[in-house]
Amino acid sequence: MADDALDAARADPKGLIRESFRIDGITLGECRTIFLDWALSLPDGVAPAEAMRAVLDLYAPDGAGGRRDHPMVTVLSEGLAAAARAPVRRGGRAGRFAQ
Numbered sequence: 001m002a003d004d005a006l007d008a009a010r011a012d013p014k015g016l017i018r019e020s021f022r023i024d025g026i027t028l029g030e031c032r033t034i035f036l037d038w039a040l041s042l043p044d045g046v047a048p049a050e051a052m053r054a055v056l057d058l059y060a061p062d063g064a065g066g067r068r069d070h071p072m073v074t075v076l077s078e079g080l081a082a083a084a085r086a087p088v089r090r091g092g093r094a095g096r097f098a099q
Contacts, residue, residue, distance in 0.1 A: 011054035014041050020072045021059045028071040035075045049083040052076050 012018055016038040020031055042051055060073050 007054055008058055010043055010046050011051040013043060017055040018059055026071060031071040031075045049080060052080050
C-alpha cells in the first residue's frame with residue numbers, strides 16, 4: 001500500500017486530478033485548466049505521459065462506476081494521444097521555409 005501512496009504522490013502531487021473527479025458537474029474547460037496546473041506541478045524526473053497513465057489507473061480504472069465518461073478522462077486521454085505522437089524536427093532549410 002505504501003508503494004501506491006508514493007505513486008499517487010508523484011503522479012498527482014497536489015491531488016488536483018483526484019479532486020477533479022470529486023467535483024460534481026465539472027466541465028471539460030475546467031478540467032483542461034486543472035490539467036495545466038497539474039502538468040506544471042509534476043516533480044522533476046516524472047514523465048508526463050507516465051503520470052497521465054498512473055492517474056487514469058488510480059482515479060478512473062476501467063469499470064469504476066461510470067468514471068470513464070468523466071471530462072478529466074477525456075483530457076487525460078487527449079494528453080496521452082498527443083504525447084504518443086513523435087515530434088517532428090524541421091531543421092535547416094525546411095525549418096526556415098514553407099514547402
